[in-house]
Amino acid sequence: xxxxxxxxxxxxxxLSRDRIIDESIALLDSSGERGLTFRALSExxxxxxxxxxxxxxxxxxxxxxxxxxxxxxxxxxxxxxTTPKAAIRALALGMFDTIDAHPWVGSALTRAPGQLPMVRxxxxxxxxxxxxxxxxxxxxxxxxxxxSYILGVxxxxxxxxxxxxxxxxxxxxxxxxxAAMWSELDPDEYPFTRSVAGQLRAHDDRxxxxxxxxxILRGIESAQDH
Amino acid sequence: xxxxxxxxxxxxxxLSRDRIIDESIALLDSSGERGLTFRALSExxxxxxxxxxxxxxxxxxxxxxxxxxxxxxxxxxxxxxTTPKAAIRALALGMFDTIDAHPWVGSALTRAPGQLPMVRxxxxxxxxxxxxxxxxxxxxxxxxxxxSYILGVxxxxxxxxxxxxxxxxxxxxxxxxxAAMWSELDPDEYPFTRSVAGQLRAHDDRxxxxxxxxxILRGIESAQDH
DNA sequence: ACCTGAACACCGTTCAAGT
DNA sequence: ACCTGAACACCGTTCAAGT
Numbered sequence: 001x002x003x004x005x006x007x008x009x010x011x012x013x014x015l016s017r018d019r020i021i022d023e024s025i026a027l028l029d030s031s032g033e034r035g036l037t038f039r040a041l042s043e044x045x046x047x048x049x050x051x052x053x054x055x056x057x058x059x060x061x062x063x064x065x066x067x068x069x070x071x072x073x074x075x076x077x078x079x080x081x082t083t084p085k086a087a088i089r090a091l092a093l094g095m096f097d098t099i100d101a102h103p104w105v106g107s108a109l110t111r112a113p114g115q116l117p118m119v120r121x122x123x124x125x126x127x128x129x130x131x132x133x134x135x136x137x138x139x140x141x142x143x144x145x146x147x148s149y150i151l152g153v154x155x156x157x158x159x160x161x162x163x164x165x166x167x168x169x170x171x172x173x174x175x176x177x178x179a180a181m182w183s184e185l186d187p188d189e190y191p192f193t194r195s196v197a198g199q200l201r202a203h204d205d206r207x208x209x210x211x212x213x214x215x216i217l218r219g220i221e222s223a224q225d226h
Numbered sequence: 227x228x229x230x231x232x233x234x235x236x237x238x239x240x241l242s243r244d245r246i247i248d249e250s251i252a253l254l255d256s257s258g259e260r261g262l263t264f265r266a267l268s269e270x271x272x273x274x275x276x277x278x279x280x281x282x283x284x285x286x287x288x289x290x291x292x293x294x295x296x297x298x299x300x301x302x303x304x305x306x307x308t309t310p311k312a313a314i315r316a317l318a319l320g321m322f323d324t325i326d327a328h329p330w331v332g333s334a335l336t337r338a339p340g341q342l343p344m345v346r347x348x349x350x351x352x353x354x355x356x357x358x359x360x361x362x363x364x365x366x367x368x369x370x371x372x373x374s375y376i377l378g379v380x381x382x383x384x385x386x387x388x389x390x391x392x393x394x395x396x397x398x399x400x401x402x403x404x405a406a407m408w409s410e411l412d413p414d415e416y417p418f419t420r421s422v423a424g425q426l427r428a429h430d431d432r433x434x435x436x437x438x439x440x441x442i443l444r445g446i447e448s449a450q451d452h
Numbered sequence: 453a454c455c456t457g458a459a460c461a462c463c464g465t466t467c468a469a470g471t
Numbered sequence: 472a473c474c475t476g477a478a479c480a481c482c483g484t485t486c487a488a489g490t
Contacts, residue, residue, distance in 0.1 A: 015474080038464060048475045050466075055473095059464065107336070113386045114404035119411070119419050126418030138437075140422050140429060144379075145438030149371070152378020160339045178340035185345070192352030193345050196366050203366060211364075212371030216438075219445030241455080264483065274456045276485075281454095285483065 015047060017055045017065070024066045028104045032162065036063070036104075060111070067108035068117040074098045075120045084131035085217055091124050092150050092213050096206065099154040103162045106155035122147060134220065142220055149212060157205050175201045241273060243281045243291070250292045254330045258388065262289070262330075286337070293334035294343040300324045301346045310357035311443055317350050318376050318439050322432060325380040329388045332381035348373060360446065368446055375438060383431050401427045 023044050027036050038049040038059070045052070056062050074094050081087035099106045109117055126143050134142050164174035182190075182197035249270050253262050264275040264285070271278070282288050300320050307313035325332045335343055352369050360368050390400035408416075408423035 037462090039462090048477095049464085050476070051474050053465075107333070110333070110336075110381055110385050113382060113389060114400075114407070119408065119416065123416050123419045126422070130418060139418075140425055141434040141437040142441070143418075143422075144434050145375070145441055148379040148382055148438065149375045151382070153370075153374040155336055156339060156374055156377070159336050163339060174340075181340070182345065190345065190349050192356060192365075192369075193349045196352070196369075199366055208367040208370050211367040212374065212442075215368070215371055215445035215449065216441055217445070218448045219441035219443070222444045222448045223441065263481090265481090274458095275483085276457070277455050279484075 015045060015051060015055060020045065020052055020055055020062070021065050021069055024062055025069060025102075028066060029102060033104045033107065036066075063104075063108050064112045064115055064117065067105050067112065068115075068120075070098060070102055070105050071109075071117040071120050075124050079124075084128045087128045087131075088125065088146065088217065089210065089213055091121075091128065092146075093206070093210065095121065095150050096154045096157065096209055099151075099158045100161060103158035106151070106158045109151060110155065118147075121150075125150075132220065134224070138223075146213075146216060149216060153205075153209050153212065157209070160205075172201060241271060241277060241281065246271065246278055246281055246288070247291050247295055250288055251295060251328075254292060255328060259330045259333065262292075289330075289334050290338045290341055290343065293331050293338065294341075294346075296324060296328055296331050297335075297343040297346050301350050305350075310354045313354045313357075314351065314372065314443065315436065315439055317347075317354065318372075319432070319436065321347065321376050322380045322383065322435055325377075325384045326387060329384035332377070332384045335377060336381065344373075347376070351376075358446065360450070364449075372439075372442060375442060379431075379435050379438060383435070386431075398427060 020041070023041060024036055027040060027044065036059075038052060042049045042052060052062075056065070075091075077094065079087065079090065081090050112118065122143065125146050126139065129139055129143050129146070160174070164172075179197045179200045182193050182200070185194055187194060246267070249267060250262055253266060253270065257266075262285075264278060268275045268278060278288075282291070301317075303320065305313065305316065307316050338344065348369065351372050352365065355365055355369050355372070386400070390398075392400075405423045405426045408419050408426070411420055413420060
């Protein structure tokens with residue numbers, strides 16, 4: 001009586017590339033990059049470690065595939081923005097939040113340059129930069145600057161968040177430790193770092209991130225006018 | 227007769243933190259991040275794996291220390307520039323070249339946020355941004371944008387170079403493969419990526435990098451005038 | 453104080469053997 | 472075609488024992 005469905009062929013627990021990738025994402029989200037292990041994965045899938053190799057090339061392939069699944073989800077979101085500028089800001093924030101939610105995506109992207117996950121983001125930015133009216137011959141450096149900035153900041157933020165999650169009980173602990181360390185630096189050698197140590201905790205990384213995007217967008221406009 | 231020096235106390239081959247770090251850098255440079263192994267390291271140092279733990283906390287400590295040695299070297303270079311703008315460009319290029327020469331530094335930096343290596347760079351940028359006349363309350367986001375951009379692009383470039391070194395015989399092979407892959411993408415879904423596939427090989431990453439720096443600097447100026 | 457090296461608890465990956 | 476699970480060649484880290 002219980003759940004007697006009419007799909008006799010399909011065993012829900014049978015192995016498949018998609019199921020392996022889904023389970024990998026769950027593992028990566030819950031226990032980080034070191035948590036993704038062929039043994040842990042095969043246990044979750046109720047199979048042997050070797051079975052996975054029938055569907056996946058190796059660990060690098062697995063990580064890239066998991067990364068791509070996340071990116072594809074993010075980039076295929078509706079994205080209805082009034083202006084190209086607004087679209088770029090929305091895309092950037094979307095990536096920031098995605099990498100914040102899945103910190104391992106940041107380093108996975110770096111480890112697979114030119115691959116599909118990166119291409120998805122490149123394309124999204126590229127289309128909006130075109131719409132912005134940037135001339136053909138300068139589109140590439142502009143897109144490349146935006147892409148690098150977005151991935152750079154998001155990755156950094158995720159690394160912070162990841163360490164913060166590990167250190168101490170509450171989440172502010174990590175920033176407190178860093179701030180304390182910065183305050184003890186030599187005043188002659190590190191005047192700037194000392195001066196911003198206090199601001200470290202108060203600042204909202206998301207807001208700073210958007211400010212940087214606006215800075216680059218402003219630079220693009222200014223370069224066009226010049 | 228041969229090399230009978232007068233320094234009886236000092237055994238050149240004795241273990242020390244510095245010697246371990248130097249040997250680690252050599253290992254990282256020659257065989258990448260995977261090449262740094264306590265066993266390979268202890269063999270080079272003619273000792274047991276356990277001996278290293280007397281001078282070093284763990285592998286993460288080792289990697290951060292090696293990273294810091296490289297960054298300290300780069301950041302302590304003369305740096306005599308006429309204007310803050312020129313100084314920022316010089317600093318950025320210096321980091322780009324350093325990470326290009328030592329690709330593992332890129333990911334090591336990301337894995338140790340807030341630590342000394344990062345602080346050195348932050349301080350260098352911060353002092354120049356101050357000199358640029360950026361008001362106190364917006365210094366942090368500006369510095370953070372520059373820092374993220376520099377590390378983001380440099381890391382990306384290093385990852386490319388690293389993969390390029392592995393794949394095929396000559397160094398252009400990797401870019402050719404990526405360009406070929408991009409050309410075969412669906413024209414409706416990936417118009418932008420396809421349009422830049424051809425330019426991929428011709429472009430000089432260093433030039434694009436500097437163009438991005440200039441874009442941000444222009445944005446800073448424009449924000450000040452506004 | 454500093455070093456040795458065996459031992460522990462893991463890894464990714466392969467491969468004969470099964471169904 | 473797809474899966475099993477033992478086996479191989481590694482890891483980082485610890486720790487009793489040495490000097």
